[in-house]
Amino acid sequence: MPCKIWLVLSMWLLLPTCDAGRQMPKLADKKLCADSECSYPILIARALQDYYPGDCRFIPIRQGQLVYVYAMLKDRGNLFWAGSVQDSYYGQQEARIGHFPSSVVEETHALMPASTEVKTTKWDFYCY
Numbered sequence: 001m002p003c004k005i006w007l008v009l010s011m012w013l014l015l016p017t018c019d020a021g022r023q024m025p026k027l028a029d030k031k032l033c034a035d036s037e038c039s040y041p042i043l044i045a046r047a048l049q050d051y052y053p054g055d056c057r058f059i060p061i062r063q064g065q066l067v068y069v070y071a072m073l074k075d076r077g078n079l080f081w082a083g084s085v086q087d088s089y090y091g092q093q094e095a096r097i098g099h100f101p102s103s104v105v106e107e108t109h110a111l112m113p114a115s116t117e118v119k120t121t122k123w124d125f126y127c128y
Contacts, residue, residue: 024057024125027099028077031120033070034112041068041083042114045105056127059098061085067105070097072114079103082124 034040044066051061061067071082081102084095 022127023122024055024127026077026120026122026125027057027080028073028075028120030074031071031077031082031118031124032074032114033072033116033118034114036116036118038071038082038118041070041111042072043069043107043111044109045069045081045083046108047105049104051100051104053098053100057099057125059083059085059096059100061100061104066108067100069105071118072102073099073120074117081105 031038032042034042047061047063047065047067050063051058053060065085067083067085069081069083072078073080073082079101080099082097082099084097086095
């Protein structure tokens, strides 16, 4: 019986520290995209350096990796972009989608203009 109580108590203590499955603060109220659903990439960029994320809203990026940018945050979040990365071997890992600082990448190919302003929602910054 004491073992079960200890297990329940330890799980209860660990839950609040986990980022997964909770709402995180919004980085911006608006973003620029190629379309109203931000479903088309705006540009392709190459990582200039490694980036290790601080929380689950962000994606890790390795130097030299290609990043497909789908949105550019506006106003207070204009330093961040949203996009996806794929491992160097296609199919080795699923593409990861999230935010990253625009300063860690350089644009290599413009694909579509980021001319559609879209309001961000709580789901843009939700941790799964």
